[in-house]
Amino acid sequence: MVDYDKAYYWFEKSATAKNNEALDGLGMIYFAGLGKDKDFQKAEEYFLEALLHKPICKGFFSDIIFK
Numbered sequence: 001m002v003d004y005d006k007a008y009y010w011f012e013k014s015a016t017a018k019n020n021e022a023l024d025g026l027g028m029i030y031f032a033g034l035g036k037d038k039d040f041q042k043a044e045e046y047f048l049e050a051l052l053h054k055p056i057c058k059g060f061f062s063d064i065i066f067k
Contacts, residue, residue, distance in 0.1 A: 004035025015046075023050035 008029055014022030027046030030039045 002034075004029065008035060015049075018049075018053045020050040020053040023047075023053065 007025065011022045011025040011029065015026055023046050027043045027050060028034065029036055029043075030046065031043035032038070
């Protein structure tokens with residue numbers, strides 16, 4: 001079983017250091033409503049912030065955003 005509160009805690013802690021994987025994780029938590037209410041605006045903010053900190057913008061969400 002996944003402990004979404006614990007995942008959120010660690011993603012949030014790592015995101016303060018601009019860790020792009022943690023920012024992606026927070027985006028997914030809000031996008032899918034994993035332990036938090038779905039919030040597409042917050043998800044988008046986290047996904048965009050993550051893209052700023054990726055050495056190479058790639059993946060599903062960057063494809064959608066930059067089309």
